[in-house]
Amino acid sequence: MSRKTKLSQYDKNMIDVLAEPTREEASALLKHKTYAKEERLYEDMSELGRGRRRFMSGIAAAGAAAAAAGTLGSASAKAEKLSVPEWSKSMGRPIDPKVYGLPSKYEGHYKRNRTDVYVNKQNFSDWSMTPIQHQKGIVTPNGVIFERHHAGIADIDPDKHRLVIHGMVKRPMVYTMDALMRYPSVSRFHFLECSGNGLTDWLKPLSKTVQQTHGLLSCSQWTGIPISWLLDEVGMSKDAKWILFEGADGSGHARSIPISKAMGEGMLVFGSGGEMLRPENGYPLRAFFPGWEGNTCVKWLRRIKVSDKPWHLRSETARYTDPMPGGKWRQFSMEMECKSVIANPSGGMQLKGPGDYTIQGFAWSGRGSIKAVDVTTDGGKTWRAAEVEGPVMDKCMTQFRYNWKWDGAPTKIASRAVDSTGYVQPTVEDLKKARYIAGFVQHHNGIFPWSVSANGEVKNAIA
Amino acid sequence: MQSLKLAVIAAIAIGFGGSAQADLKPSSGFGKPITQAELSAWDIDISTSDGVGLPSGSGTVAQGAKIFAEKCATCHGEGAKGGTQFGQMFGGLDSMTTPKRKLNPSSMFPYAPILFDYTKRAMPMDAPQSLTNNEVYALSGYIYSLSGLVPKNATIDAKYLSNMKMPNRNGFISDDRPDAKAVRCLSKCN
Known part of the structure; x- marks a missing residue:
């Protein structure tokens, strides 16, 4: 620049x-x-x-x-004469004796939005999306972490909450929240993404903004304890292979998790972003499987049951499976693959004429860390490496930036991430060669282009 | 000297951080032993591939039709044809190889007890876990009968559901990703 x-x-x-x-x-x-x-x-x-x-x-x-x-602000031709504003000539708001601070009243646009592209007829089994175009850095504020519930938001008294671990174990146990919080806690930065992120925009640009296309994505520092500690405590049978995680909300949402993931990175999380989980994110306790679809990270966790086989529940057969050629369905596809998107500028924004712009966005991978992000500003003909900002962490949102001088001609911009396994983020065309893409399909990690028109209008250009 | 000290401290911190999880594991836990009798009210899951966990009790298709009309039709529609909240719950058994796959218990579930598990834990949406086992058996029979998987005069119980052969039994494949083969092209890419 x-x-x-x-x-x-x-x-x-x-x-x-x-x-x-x-x-x-x-x-x-x-x-x-x-x-x-x-x-x-x-x-x-x-x-x-x-x-x-x-x-x-x-x-x-x-x-x-x-x-x-x-x-992307206004190109005002001429500076205004500076005057001394009121807030410089008066005392500010006094300090409250006790308060939970809120964002400035001028930041009212920074809101989670209920899905409005695929509109459910009720808002109990429904979802809301994170405005990642407004996110500063890689940590999503707790108030805008995306939501997906199956029977509304449970409001649980932590003193009355219990976690049970049983099934193929030697010593079935029950835990209070106080008991769980006596263990030394661990805190880790990880992204959390719904497998349905992007499901409306495979073949047609139905969404306008990046909040609608990619807002089932958030990132936080999660605090809790390794699930392995408790599984060791109850003593699993040597035949144990799968573990059920079940929520205490009205849907009793449950998923079967392979023992390797539970004993590896699996966490029982009670904190995020420096405080206890918000009710909509599973207060007071949720499962967390880094890099795996949000659906497996069961909220309001009440029960863990050990078995030698998966349960094949509704949420792992009729839902959360991916259509494949020949009438088949891919089951237990829980890893979230490497993905990236440009958040600024993105759909619904307006460039104020040719000139210098910083392209900014996020990349993440459920299989490891981000190795590189490439950006194209000529519709995919050429790609150049963007600056990837550290810390680059395992299975964590990673910010990238790329300085671009827009010449004013219509074009398409997009990002493409590469993860530590060497996997390159594919195009929708690449994915279509392997999967059956029709209707609202899960696990969309395709390259996502935005078009820029001559007048600076930025639009969803997925098809 | 000062910087050397700092470097040593940093190295220890990094080393410790890498294995903190193992190091911090307490030598004893804080759980309280619980018996099967004490946790039985919560032990509601069904191992759907073999029916283990299905309770005693039974219900008929006719009873299911009546219960559905009373407790389910408000959202799912009369005769499960689709209602104010949710879509049609039957048919489409041959739709999997067509461009418009129909998703409902009969067409999708590889094992019949999945419907029992889900209905018992989550339905009706405004009063989950309120149905008796007999009611859930009856409703399961009724829903499957609408797709012709169960005769209209059937009585459904644990054995019946466990033995049903579902049309989509072999419709699932395991996760074989990564499946996309993208290359990192940098110039003259399209």
Whole structure:
């Protein structure tokens, strides 16, 4: 994003429409801390040999470009005269004796949205989506972690909650929350993604925003205890192979989990993002299987039962299975494969004319960490490595950025992630060669393009 | 010297962090032993492939039709044809190889007891776990009868459900991913 580069037609156009700055404005601008950059721009302007007027205009253009790069904000041609605002001339709000702080009232747009592309007729077995286009960094605030419930949000008294472990074990046990929290806790950063993330947008662009296409995705630091500690405590039979995890909500949602995953990375989670889980995320206790579909991370966990075979419940036969060619269904497809998406700019946004923009997005993989993210800004002809921001963690949302100078021509932009196993995020076309994609299908990890029109409109371009 | 100390501390911290889980495991647990009798009210799951866990009791298709009309039709519609909340619950047994696969208990479930397990734990949506075992057997028979999997005069019990052969019994394959073969092309890609 060098300002030494030749001025674009856009910059030249801007110069011609700008008014003469007043002496006061000129003075204020010259004192601005980015003076050095503006001076370089002045050099560029000098090459054009168009005098003082263009010098001042150039400063405004630099400001506009910077604003556009950061926030896709307005390219205001001319700075306003600064006045001292009210909040600088008064005392602020006093400190409350006890309070749970809330976001600024100006951030009211940062909301989880109930699904509105696939609209359920009721909102108990339903889902809501995280606005990842507004997320700062890799941690999703607890208040906007996506939801998927099968019988509404259970409101559980932690003192009355119990976890039972039984089945093919030597010593069946019951645990209170107090008992579970006596164990030394462990905290790990991981993404959580619903297997249905993207299900409306395989072949046709039904969704408008990235919240609708990719918002069944969140990331937090999860706190709890390894499931293996408790399974060791109850002493599993040597024939044990599968373990049932069952919720205490009205749906009694349950999934069969292979013993290797439960004894490996499986966690019993009671905390996320620095506090106890929110009710909608399973308070006071949920299962967590890093990298596996959210559906396996059973919320409001009440029971763990050990067996030598899977249960084949409704949620692992008629639901949460993937249609395959020849009338078949892929079952127990629980790993979430490597995926990425551009969050800014994304569907529903508007670029304010040609110039410098930072493409920003997220990548994640249920099989490991992110090795690289490539970005295309020419509709997939060429791809260049984006900057992947650390810490790059195992099965965790990872942020990438890529500086792009948009020339104003219509194009398509997209990202493509590669994970630590070497797996390259496929296109929908690649996935269609192996699977049967018709209707609303789970496990969509395809490359997701956004189109940019000549007027800067950004749209879903999946098909 | 100071930086060396820091480096050593950092190395220890990293080493410890890598194996923290094993190191922190307590030598004894905090669970309380519980008997099968004490946990029986919660032990509701059915091992659907062999029917283990199906309780005693039975119900007829005719009884199921009556119970359905009283407790299920509000959301699922009269005769399970689809209602205010959810779609049709029968038919489509041959739809799996067509472009519009029909998903319902008869067409999808590989094992008949899945319907018992789900209905008992989760239905009706506004009063889960309120149905008796006899009612759930009756409803299971009624729902499967609508697709012709059970005769209209049948009495359903644990043995009946365990022995039913479901049309989609062999419809499932195990996870064979990664299945997409994408390459990391960088230039002249399309």
